[in-house]
Amino acid sequence: MSTQGRRERERAERERDIVTAARDLALAEGWEAVTTRRLAAEIEYSQPVLYSHFKGKDAIMAAVAVEGFAELANALAAARASAASPRQAVADVAAAYVAFAEQRPAIYDAMFTLAVDLPFATQEVPPDLARGFAELAETVRPVAGNDDLETFTETFWSGLHGLVTLMRSGRLRRPGHDHRLAVLVDRFSR
Amino acid sequence: MSTQGRRERERAERERDIVTAARDLALAEGWEAVTTRRLAAEIEYSQPVLYSHFKGKDAIMAAVAVEGFAELANALAAARASAASPRQAVADVAAAYVAFAEQRPAIYDAMFTLAVDLPFATQEVPPDLARGFAELAETVRPVAGNDDLETFTETFWSGLHGLVTLMRSGRLRRPGHDHRLAVLVDRFSR
DNA sequence: AACGGAACGCTAGCGCTGCTAGGATTGCTG
DNA sequence: CAGCAATCCTAGCAGCGCTAGCGTTCCGTT
Numbered sequence: 001m002s003t004q005g006r007r008e009r010e011r012a013e014r015e016r017d018i019v020t021a022a023r024d025l026a027l028a029e030g031w032e033a034v035t036t037r038r039l040a041a042e043i044e045y046s047q048p049v050l051y052s053h054f055k056g057k058d059a060i061m062a063a064v065a066v067e068g069f070a071e072l073a074n075a076l077a078a079a080r081a082s083a084a085s086p087r088q089a090v091a092d093v094a095a096a097y098v099a100f101a102e103q104r105p106a107i108y109d110a111m112f113t114l115a116v117d118l119p120f121a122t123q124e125v126p127p128d129l130a131r132g133f134a135e136l137a138e139t140v141r142p143v144a145g146n147d148d149l150e151t152f153t154e155t156f157w158s159g160l161h162g163l164v165t166l167m168r169s170g171r172l173r174r175p176g177h178d179h180r181l182a183v184l185v186d187r188f189s190r
Numbered sequence: 191m192s193t194q195g196r197r198e199r200e201r202a203e204r205e206r207d208i209v210t211a212a213r214d215l216a217l218a219e220g221w222e223a224v225t226t227r228r229l230a231a232e233i234e235y236s237q238p239v240l241y242s243h244f245k246g247k248d249a250i251m252a253a254v255a256v257e258g259f260a261e262l263a264n265a266l267a268a269a270r271a272s273a274a275s276p277r278q279a280v281a282d283v284a285a286a287y288v289a290f291a292e293q294r295p296a297i298y299d300a301m302f303t304l305a306v307d308l309p310f311a312t313q314e315v316p317p318d319l320a321r322g323f324a325e326l327a328e329t330v331r332p333v334a335g336n337d338d339l340e341t342f343t344e345t346f347w348s349g350l351h352g353l354v355t356l357m358r359s360g361r362l363r364r365p366g367h368d369h370r371l372a373v374l375v376d377r378f379s380r
Numbered sequence: 381a382a383c384g385g386a387a388c389g390c391t392a393g394c395g396c397t398g399c400t401a402g403g404a405t406t407g408c409t410g
Numbered sequence: 411c412a413g414c415a416a417t418c419c420t421a422g423c424a425g426c427g428c429t430a431g432c433g434t435t436c437c438g439t440t
Contacts, residue, residue: 007402007416036398046419048400112361113303117275120361147373151366155353155373158362162352172348173300176341183337183345184199187377197387226427236390238429247427 015053016041019063026106030116034061040086062118064130065110066126072111073132075100086142091185093139094160098181101164112161133157143189152188159184205243207233209253216296217255222303224251253309255300259318262301265290266325276332281375283329284350288371291354302351323347333379342378349374 021042024042025034036057040047054060079096083089118126137153144152166172170180171179206375215224226247230237244250269286273279284285291298301337304363311347334342353370 035396037396043326045396046265048420051399052417059364082416113359115356116359126254148369151369152373154356154366155349155363155377157368158356158370159345159349159374160352161356162348162350165303165355166348166351169303169306172344176344178340179341180348183342184349187380190377190380227425237427238391239389241428242388367425 011053013051014043014045018053018060023067023107024058024065024186026061026110027104031061031106031109038052058115061110061115064107065115065118066128068104068107068111069126069128069132071104072097072100073128074134076139077130078184080139085118087189090143090189092181093136094181094185097136097160098164101168103160105168108164113165140188156184156188159188162174196375201243204233204235204239208240208243208250209257212250213257213297216251216300217294220296221251221299229364247307248307251300254297255305255308256316256318257317258294258297258301259322261294261297261324262287262290263318265324269326269370270329277379279329280333280379281372283326283376284371287326287350288354291358295358298354303355311312330378346378349378352364 009189018039021039022034025038025042033091034057036047040050043049048062049129054063075096076093080089083092120129133153136157137149140153140156141149163172163177163184167174167177192197205335208229211229211267212224215228215232223248226237226240229250230240235241265286266283267284270279273282310319323343326347327339330343330346331339340346353367353374357364
Protein backbone atom coordinates (compact mmCIF):
# COMPACT_ATOMS: atom_id res chain seq x y z
CA MET A 1 0.00 0.00 0.00
CA SER A 2 2.22 2.74 1.26
CA THR A 3 5.03 1.02 -0.52
CA GLN A 4 3.51 1.88 -3.82
CA GLY A 5 3.05 5.41 -2.64
CA ARG A 6 6.68 5.66 -1.69
CA ARG A 7 7.83 4.29 -5.03
CA GLU A 8 5.70 6.73 -6.93
CA ARG A 9 7.09 9.51 -4.82
CA GLU A 10 10.64 8.38 -5.45
CA ARG A 11 9.93 8.10 -9.11
CA ALA A 12 8.54 11.63 -9.26
CA GLU A 13 11.55 12.83 -7.33
CA ARG A 14 13.89 11.22 -9.78
CA GLU A 15 12.06 12.81 -12.65
CA ARG A 16 12.59 16.17 -11.04
CA ASP A 17 16.27 15.34 -10.59
CA ILE A 18 16.58 14.66 -14.29
CA VAL A 19 15.04 17.96 -15.28
CA THR A 20 17.10 19.84 -12.72
CA ALA A 21 20.30 18.19 -13.83
CA ALA A 22 19.52 18.98 -17.46
CA ARG A 23 18.75 22.56 -16.59
CA ASP A 24 21.87 23.07 -14.52
CA LEU A 25 24.11 21.42 -17.04
CA ALA A 26 22.63 23.43 -19.91
CA LEU A 27 23.02 26.68 -17.98
CA ALA A 28 26.60 25.89 -17.07
CA GLU A 29 27.89 24.48 -20.34
CA GLY A 30 25.19 24.82 -22.98
CA TRP A 31 22.91 22.21 -24.50
CA GLU A 32 25.63 20.59 -26.55
CA ALA A 33 27.17 19.45 -23.26
CA VAL A 34 23.92 17.85 -22.14
CA THR A 35 24.21 14.25 -23.29
CA THR A 36 22.14 11.37 -22.05
CA ARG A 37 25.27 9.78 -20.62
CA ARG A 38 26.27 12.80 -18.60
CA LEU A 39 22.69 13.23 -17.46
CA ALA A 40 22.56 9.62 -16.34
CA ALA A 41 25.83 10.00 -14.46
CA GLU A 42 24.54 13.15 -12.80
CA ILE A 43 21.47 11.44 -11.36
CA GLU A 44 23.51 8.32 -10.60
CA TYR A 45 21.41 5.99 -12.70
CA SER A 46 22.04 4.27 -15.95
CA GLN A 47 21.18 5.79 -19.28
CA PRO A 48 18.05 3.77 -20.10
CA VAL A 49 16.34 5.05 -16.95
CA LEU A 50 15.96 8.40 -18.66
CA TYR A 51 13.80 6.76 -21.28
CA SER A 52 11.39 5.38 -18.72
CA HIS A 53 10.63 8.98 -17.78
CA PHE A 54 10.91 10.80 -21.09
CA LYS A 55 10.44 9.81 -24.69
CA GLY A 56 13.88 11.13 -25.52
CA LYS A 57 16.27 13.98 -25.09
CA ASP A 58 13.90 16.43 -26.76
CA ALA A 59 11.24 15.67 -24.17
CA ILE A 60 13.70 16.44 -21.38
CA MET A 61 14.53 19.73 -23.00
CA ALA A 62 10.84 20.44 -23.33
CA ALA A 63 10.42 19.86 -19.60
CA VAL A 64 13.18 22.36 -18.91
CA ALA A 65 11.48 24.78 -21.25
CA VAL A 66 8.18 24.48 -19.41
CA GLU A 67 9.94 25.38 -16.17
CA GLY A 68 11.36 28.37 -17.98
CA PHE A 69 7.94 29.55 -19.05
CA ALA A 70 6.91 29.81 -15.41
CA GLU A 71 10.02 31.77 -14.51
CA LEU A 72 9.61 34.13 -17.41
CA ALA A 73 5.94 34.70 -16.66
CA ASN A 74 6.81 35.55 -13.09
CA ALA A 75 9.56 37.94 -14.15
CA LEU A 76 7.26 39.73 -16.56
CA ALA A 77 4.46 39.94 -14.01
CA ALA A 78 6.80 41.40 -11.42
CA ALA A 79 8.09 44.00 -13.86
CA ARG A 80 4.60 45.02 -14.88
CA ALA A 81 3.33 45.20 -11.31
CA SER A 82 6.09 47.50 -10.13
CA ALA A 83 6.00 49.88 -13.08
CA ALA A 84 5.18 53.50 -12.39
CA SER A 85 2.99 54.00 -15.41
CA PRO A 86 1.49 51.99 -18.26
CA ARG A 87 4.04 53.44 -20.62
CA GLN A 88 6.89 52.68 -18.28
CA ALA A 89 5.51 49.19 -17.88
CA VAL A 90 6.20 48.46 -21.54
CA ALA A 91 9.83 49.44 -21.13
CA ASP A 92 10.20 47.57 -17.86
CA VAL A 93 8.61 44.39 -19.13
CA ALA A 94 10.72 44.51 -22.27
CA ALA A 95 13.83 44.93 -20.16
CA ALA A 96 12.78 42.02 -17.96
CA TYR A 97 12.25 39.83 -21.01
CA VAL A 98 15.68 40.63 -22.39
CA ALA A 99 17.30 40.19 -19.00
CA PHE A 100 15.76 36.76 -18.64
CA ALA A 101 17.08 35.71 -22.03
CA GLU A 102 20.56 37.01 -21.26
CA GLN A 103 20.82 35.44 -17.85
CA ARG A 104 19.50 32.04 -18.89
CA PRO A 105 20.46 31.71 -22.54
CA ALA A 106 20.26 27.93 -22.61
CA ILE A 107 16.79 27.89 -21.12
CA TYR A 108 15.66 30.60 -23.46
CA ASP A 109 16.88 28.50 -26.35
CA ALA A 110 14.96 25.48 -25.15
CA MET A 111 11.85 27.63 -24.85
CA PHE A 112 12.00 29.54 -28.10
CA THR A 113 14.58 28.23 -30.51
CA LEU A 114 15.18 24.53 -30.11
CA ALA A 115 12.60 22.05 -28.85
CA VAL A 116 9.70 21.97 -31.21
CA ASP A 117 7.64 19.12 -29.82
CA LEU A 118 5.87 21.52 -27.53
CA PRO A 119 2.41 22.76 -28.47
CA PHE A 120 2.45 26.48 -29.10
CA ALA A 121 -0.19 28.05 -31.23
CA THR A 122 -2.76 25.39 -30.42
CA GLN A 123 -5.29 24.71 -27.68
CA GLU A 124 -2.86 22.90 -25.43
CA VAL A 125 -0.34 25.64 -24.88
CA PRO A 126 1.53 25.13 -21.59
CA PRO A 127 -0.35 27.23 -19.01
CA ASP A 128 2.72 29.17 -17.95
CA LEU A 129 3.48 30.07 -21.52
CA ALA A 130 -0.04 31.38 -21.93
CA ARG A 131 0.42 33.31 -18.69
CA GLY A 132 3.60 34.94 -19.95
CA PHE A 133 1.94 35.87 -23.19
CA ALA A 134 -1.01 37.29 -21.29
CA GLU A 135 1.33 39.41 -19.19
CA LEU A 136 2.85 40.78 -22.34
CA ALA A 137 -0.57 41.43 -23.82
CA GLU A 138 -1.83 43.29 -20.75
CA THR A 139 1.31 45.33 -20.70
CA VAL A 140 0.98 46.55 -24.26
CA ARG A 141 -2.80 46.90 -24.22
CA PRO A 142 -2.68 50.62 -23.44
CA VAL A 143 -0.39 51.30 -26.39
CA ALA A 144 -1.87 48.91 -28.94
CA GLY A 145 -4.14 51.54 -30.39
CA ASN A 146 -6.48 50.20 -33.01
CA ASP A 147 -4.43 47.09 -33.68
CA ASP A 148 -5.76 43.70 -32.70
CA LEU A 149 -4.26 43.04 -29.27
CA GLU A 150 -3.13 39.49 -29.92
CA THR A 151 -1.52 40.39 -33.22
CA PHE A 152 0.09 43.45 -31.70
CA THR A 153 1.46 41.42 -28.79
CA GLU A 154 2.87 38.77 -31.06
CA THR A 155 4.61 41.39 -33.14
CA PHE A 156 6.12 43.10 -30.13
CA TRP A 157 7.21 39.74 -28.82
CA SER A 158 8.85 39.00 -32.14
CA GLY A 159 10.79 42.22 -31.90
CA LEU A 160 12.11 41.28 -28.48
CA HIS A 161 12.89 37.77 -29.63
CA GLY A 162 14.75 39.04 -32.67
CA LEU A 163 16.86 41.41 -30.60
CA VAL A 164 17.70 38.68 -28.15
CA THR A 165 18.63 36.00 -30.64
CA LEU A 166 20.57 38.20 -33.04
CA MET A 167 22.59 39.67 -30.26
CA ARG A 168 23.42 36.49 -28.52
CA SER A 169 24.53 34.82 -31.73
CA GLY A 170 26.89 37.71 -32.36
CA ARG A 171 24.94 39.20 -35.24
CA LEU A 172 24.52 42.46 -33.38
CA ARG A 173 27.16 44.44 -31.59
CA ARG A 174 26.93 44.28 -27.84
CA PRO A 175 26.99 48.02 -27.36
CA GLY A 176 23.95 49.68 -28.84
CA HIS A 177 21.87 46.95 -27.26
CA ASP A 178 20.06 49.31 -24.93
CA HIS A 179 19.55 51.76 -27.73
CA ARG A 180 17.92 49.14 -29.90
CA LEU A 181 15.65 48.09 -27.09
CA ALA A 182 14.72 51.72 -26.53
CA VAL A 183 13.91 52.15 -30.22
CA LEU A 184 11.72 49.08 -30.19
CA VAL A 185 9.85 50.14 -27.07
CA ASP A 186 9.46 53.66 -28.39
CA ARG A 187 8.08 52.51 -31.72
CA PHE A 188 5.57 50.22 -30.06
CA SER A 189 4.50 52.85 -27.54
CA ARG A 190 3.57 55.68 -29.84
CA MET B 191 52.26 24.71 -66.78
CA SER B 192 48.72 24.33 -68.03
CA THR B 193 48.46 21.13 -66.06
CA GLN B 194 48.66 23.02 -62.85
CA GLY B 195 46.10 25.44 -64.14
CA ARG B 196 43.73 22.63 -64.97
CA ARG B 197 44.08 21.09 -61.54
CA GLU B 198 43.44 24.31 -59.80
CA ARG B 199 40.38 24.78 -61.97
CA GLU B 200 39.12 21.31 -61.19
CA ARG B 201 39.73 21.87 -57.55
CA ALA B 202 37.77 25.11 -57.55
CA GLU B 203 35.01 23.38 -59.44
CA ARG B 204 34.85 20.64 -56.89
CA GLU B 205 34.66 23.16 -54.10
CA ARG B 206 31.69 24.73 -55.81
CA ASP B 207 30.12 21.28 -56.13
CA ILE B 208 30.43 20.75 -52.40
CA VAL B 209 28.74 24.03 -51.56
CA THR B 210 26.02 23.43 -54.14
CA ALA B 211 25.38 19.92 -52.90
CA ALA B 212 25.19 21.15 -49.32
CA ARG B 213 22.82 23.90 -50.32
CA ASP B 214 20.53 21.63 -52.32
CA LEU B 215 20.47 18.95 -49.69
CA ALA B 216 19.73 21.46 -46.94
CA LEU B 217 16.95 23.03 -48.95
CA ALA B 218 15.41 19.67 -49.75
CA GLU B 219 15.72 17.92 -46.40
CA GLY B 220 17.07 20.38 -43.86
CA TRP B 221 20.51 20.69 -42.32
CA GLU B 222 20.15 17.62 -40.14
CA ALA B 223 20.14 15.59 -43.37
CA VAL B 224 23.39 17.16 -44.51
CA THR B 225 26.06 14.80 -43.22
CA THR B 226 29.62 14.68 -44.43
CA ARG B 227 29.01 11.15 -45.71
CA ARG B 228 26.02 12.11 -47.81
CA LEU B 229 27.84 15.16 -49.04
CA ALA B 230 30.80 13.05 -50.06
CA ALA B 231 28.55 10.59 -51.87
CA GLU B 232 26.83 13.46 -53.64
CA ILE B 233 30.05 14.82 -55.11
CA GLU B 234 31.31 11.28 -55.72
CA TYR B 235 34.42 11.62 -53.64
CA SER B 236 35.38 10.20 -50.30
CA GLN B 237 34.65 11.94 -47.05
CA PRO B 238 38.14 13.24 -46.23
CA VAL B 239 38.18 15.23 -49.46
CA LEU B 240 35.73 17.65 -47.88
CA TYR B 241 38.34 18.47 -45.27
CA SER B 242 40.91 19.44 -47.83
CA HIS B 243 38.53 22.19 -48.92
CA PHE B 244 36.87 23.22 -45.66
CA LYS B 245 37.91 23.14 -42.05
CA GLY B 246 34.77 21.25 -41.17
CA LYS B 247 31.05 21.01 -41.63
CA ASP B 248 30.53 24.44 -40.10
CA ALA B 249 32.76 26.00 -42.71
CA ILE B 250 30.68 24.39 -45.46
CA MET B 251 27.54 25.80 -43.92
CA ALA B 252 29.21 29.18 -43.69
CA ALA B 253 29.96 29.02 -47.41
CA VAL B 254 26.31 28.32 -48.12
CA ALA B 255 25.37 31.22 -45.86
CA VAL B 256 27.64 33.59 -47.76
CA GLU B 257 25.90 32.63 -50.98
CA GLY B 258 22.63 33.37 -49.24
CA PHE B 259 23.74 36.86 -48.27
CA ALA B 260 24.19 37.70 -51.93
CA GLU B 261 20.76 36.37 -52.83
CA LEU B 262 19.09 38.21 -50.00
CA ALA B 263 20.84 41.46 -50.82
CA ASN B 264 19.67 41.17 -54.42
CA ALA B 265 16.11 40.46 -53.38
CA LEU B 266 16.05 43.44 -51.06
CA ALA B 267 17.59 45.72 -53.67
CA ALA B 268 15.04 44.65 -56.26
CA ALA B 269 12.16 45.26 -53.88
CA ARG B 270 13.43 48.67 -52.94
CA ALA B 271 14.08 49.70 -56.53
CA SER B 272 10.61 48.83 -57.72
CA ALA B 273 8.72 50.43 -54.86
CA ALA B 274 6.33 53.24 -55.68
CA SER B 275 7.21 55.39 -52.68
CA PRO B 276 9.67 55.46 -49.81
CA ARG B 277 6.92 54.36 -47.47
CA GLN B 278 5.85 51.56 -49.74
CA ALA B 279 9.50 50.56 -50.05
CA VAL B 280 9.62 49.69 -46.36
CA ALA B 281 6.66 47.34 -46.74
CA ASP B 282 7.98 45.82 -49.94
CA VAL B 283 11.46 45.24 -48.62
CA ALA B 284 10.06 43.72 -45.44
CA ALA B 285 7.88 41.42 -47.50
CA ALA B 286 10.86 40.45 -49.65
CA TYR B 287 12.89 39.66 -46.54
CA VAL B 288 10.18 37.44 -45.13
CA ALA B 289 9.58 35.76 -48.47
CA PHE B 290 13.27 34.93 -48.75
CA ALA B 291 13.26 33.35 -45.32
CA GLU B 292 10.14 31.33 -46.05
CA GLN B 293 11.29 30.07 -49.40
CA ARG B 294 14.77 29.12 -48.28
CA PRO B 295 14.41 28.27 -44.61
CA ALA B 296 17.53 26.16 -44.43
CA ILE B 297 19.68 28.85 -45.98
CA TYR B 298 18.17 31.47 -43.75
CA ASP B 299 19.09 29.32 -40.78
CA ALA B 300 22.67 29.00 -41.94
CA MET B 301 22.84 32.77 -42.35
CA PHE B 302 21.18 33.91 -39.16
CA THR B 303 20.62 31.15 -36.65
CA LEU B 304 23.23 28.43 -36.95
CA ALA B 305 26.77 28.98 -38.18
CA VAL B 306 28.57 31.29 -35.84
CA ASP B 307 32.10 31.17 -37.19
CA LEU B 308 31.26 33.97 -39.60
CA PRO B 309 32.32 37.49 -38.73
CA PHE B 310 29.31 39.71 -38.18
CA ALA B 311 29.60 42.81 -36.17
CA THR B 312 33.27 43.28 -36.93
CA GLN B 313 35.39 44.79 -39.66
CA GLU B 314 35.43 41.71 -41.83
CA VAL B 315 31.72 41.31 -42.46
CA PRO B 316 31.05 39.41 -45.69
CA PRO B 317 30.54 42.10 -48.35
CA ASP B 318 27.15 40.76 -49.45
CA LEU B 319 25.92 40.81 -45.88
CA ALA B 320 26.98 44.41 -45.56
CA ARG B 321 25.23 45.10 -48.85
CA GLY B 322 22.00 43.59 -47.58
CA PHE B 323 22.20 45.59 -44.40
CA ALA B 324 22.87 48.73 -46.40
CA GLU B 325 19.81 48.07 -48.52
CA LEU B 326 17.75 47.77 -45.40
CA ALA B 327 19.26 50.95 -43.99
CA GLU B 328 18.59 52.97 -47.13
CA THR B 329 15.04 51.69 -47.18
CA VAL B 330 14.22 52.79 -43.67
CA ARG B 331 16.22 56.03 -43.79
CA PRO B 332 13.17 58.14 -44.69
CA VAL B 333 11.22 56.79 -41.71
CA ALA B 334 13.98 56.62 -39.13
CA GLY B 335 13.21 60.06 -37.78
CA ASN B 336 15.68 61.21 -35.15
CA ASP B 337 16.90 57.73 -34.36
CA ASP B 338 20.43 56.74 -35.26
CA LEU B 339 20.11 55.02 -38.64
CA GLU B 340 22.25 52.02 -37.85
CA THR B 341 20.51 51.36 -34.56
CA PHE B 342 17.12 51.85 -36.15
CA THR B 343 17.95 49.49 -38.98
CA GLU B 344 19.20 46.82 -36.60
CA THR B 345 16.04 47.06 -34.58
CA PHE B 346 13.81 46.79 -37.62
CA TRP B 347 15.88 43.86 -38.81
CA SER B 348 15.43 42.22 -35.44
CA GLY B 349 11.69 42.58 -35.76
CA LEU B 350 11.71 40.86 -39.12
CA HIS B 351 14.03 38.17 -37.85
CA GLY B 352 11.84 37.54 -34.83
CA LEU B 353 8.72 37.21 -36.93
CA VAL B 354 10.44 34.83 -39.29
CA THR B 355 11.97 32.55 -36.70
CA LEU B 356 9.03 32.39 -34.34
CA MET B 357 6.65 31.58 -37.11
CA ARG B 358 8.74 28.95 -38.74
CA SER B 359 9.35 27.15 -35.47
CA GLY B 360 5.61 27.01 -34.89
CA ARG B 361 5.57 29.57 -32.09
CA LEU B 362 3.24 31.82 -34.06
CA ARG B 363 0.09 30.87 -35.87
CA ARG B 364 0.42 30.83 -39.60
CA PRO B 365 -2.67 32.98 -40.29
CA GLY B 366 -2.10 36.38 -38.74
CA HIS B 367 1.34 36.41 -40.36
CA ASP B 368 0.55 39.21 -42.80
CA HIS B 369 -1.15 41.18 -40.06
CA ARG B 370 1.89 40.97 -37.85
CA LEU B 371 4.15 42.08 -40.67
CA ALA B 372 1.79 44.98 -41.35
CA VAL B 373 1.88 46.00 -37.69
CA LEU B 374 5.66 45.90 -37.66
CA VAL B 375 5.98 47.95 -40.82
CA ASP B 376 3.39 50.41 -39.62
CA ARG B 377 5.09 50.92 -36.28
CA PHE B 378 8.44 51.50 -37.92
CA SER B 379 7.02 53.87 -40.53
CA ARG B 380 5.28 56.39 -38.31
C1' DA C 381 64.05 8.25 -70.35
C1' DA C 382 64.18 6.88 -65.75
C1' DC C 383 63.90 8.21 -61.05
C1' DG C 384 62.79 10.67 -56.46
C1' DG C 385 59.47 13.15 -54.31
C1' DA C 386 55.39 15.49 -53.55
C1' DA C 387 50.54 15.84 -53.95
C1' DC C 388 46.31 13.47 -53.84
C1' DG C 389 42.42 10.61 -52.51
C1' DC C 390 41.30 6.39 -50.51
C1' DT C 391 40.27 2.80 -46.58
C1' DA C 392 39.81 2.23 -42.01
C1' DG C 393 38.99 3.65 -37.60
C1' DC C 394 38.39 6.78 -33.25
C1' DG C 395 35.40 8.67 -29.91
C1' DC C 396 31.22 10.39 -29.51
C1' DT C 397 25.96 10.75 -30.02
C1' DG C 398 20.76 9.17 -29.05
C1' DC C 399 18.51 5.18 -28.33
C1' DT C 400 17.13 0.02 -27.36
C1' DA C 401 17.09 -5.12 -26.70
C1' DG C 402 17.68 -8.63 -23.26
C1' DG C 403 18.79 -10.41 -19.08
C1' DA C 404 19.57 -10.17 -14.02
C1' DT C 405 18.12 -8.57 -9.77
C1' DT C 406 14.89 -6.91 -6.62
C1' DG C 407 10.70 -6.80 -4.10
C1' DC C 408 5.68 -7.38 -3.76
C1' DT C 409 1.66 -10.73 -3.75
C1' DG C 410 -0.99 -14.85 -3.11
C1' DC D 411 7.59 -19.62 0.64
C1' DA D 412 6.83 -19.71 -4.51
C1' DG D 413 5.90 -17.16 -8.42
C1' DC D 414 5.30 -13.11 -10.73
C1' DA D 415 6.00 -8.37 -11.97
C1' DA D 416 8.40 -4.38 -11.95
C1' DT D 417 12.86 -2.24 -12.09
C1' DC D 418 17.34 -1.18 -13.66
C1' DC D 419 21.76 -2.45 -15.77
C1' DT D 420 25.09 -4.20 -19.27
C1' DA D 421 25.95 -4.32 -23.85
C1' DG D 422 25.34 -2.98 -28.28
C1' DC D 423 23.46 -0.62 -32.76
C1' DA D 424 23.65 2.75 -36.25
C1' DG D 425 25.03 7.06 -37.16
C1' DC D 426 27.77 11.37 -36.45
C1' DG D 427 32.19 14.65 -37.37
C1' DC D 428 36.71 14.07 -38.07
C1' DT D 429 41.65 12.05 -38.85
C1' DA D 430 45.72 8.93 -39.28
C1' DG D 431 48.18 6.47 -42.55
C1' DC D 432 48.78 4.11 -46.73
C1' DG D 433 48.86 3.46 -51.89
C1' DT D 434 48.72 5.56 -56.22
C1' DT D 435 49.47 8.91 -59.60
C1' DC D 436 51.65 12.51 -61.60
C1' DC D 437 55.30 16.14 -61.81
C1' DG D 438 60.06 18.10 -62.08
C1' DT D 439 64.77 16.86 -62.26
C1' DT D 440 68.89 14.48 -63.53
